[in-house]
Amino acid sequence: MQFINMGIPKALSAIMAGRADAALVASSALIKANKSGAETIVNADGLVEPTLVMTTTQKFAEEHPDIVKRVSKVYKEALQWMKNNPDQTAEMGAKEHGISVENAKTLIERSHYFDKMTQKDVNDLRVNEKFLKDNGMMRNPVKVEELVLPLAFE
Secondary structure (H helix, E strand, O other): OOOOOOOOHHHHHHHHHOOOOOOOOHHHHHHHHEEEEEOOOOOOOOOOOOOOOOOOOOOHHHHHHHHHHHHHHHHHHHHHHHHHHHHOOOOOOHHHOOOOHHHHHHHHHHOOOOOOOOHHHHHHHHHHHHHHHHHHOOOOOOHHHHHHHHHHOO
């Protein structure tokens, strides 16, 4: 087996065009691959805990705390809008990803959107770090707690 490192869009194109026997894809790309006849070989259930986060450099966060706070505020407002308008959210997601509204609803259900981090989210990041290290996708350990701004818990 030869592993070729490429992003999800290229991996999806390769599998759908028959130029690859297998591909690592996620989210709507998995739905599109399955729809085109590709079968799911394995998924990450029980291996990693998907945690969707926004990130910045420490330098930027220290130099521009006002911008970081504003982004956090706007994100929380957007998340609240999504919760209050689930059908419109699914329609927008479907259009953006080129999938059906039903499939968009499935993706929304699978996603772990949150407005503030919890200790469980930090623990999930530790699980992900261990998985990445154990599988040679990450060389150096990190202190997960030091990667999360206090603002993320507010």
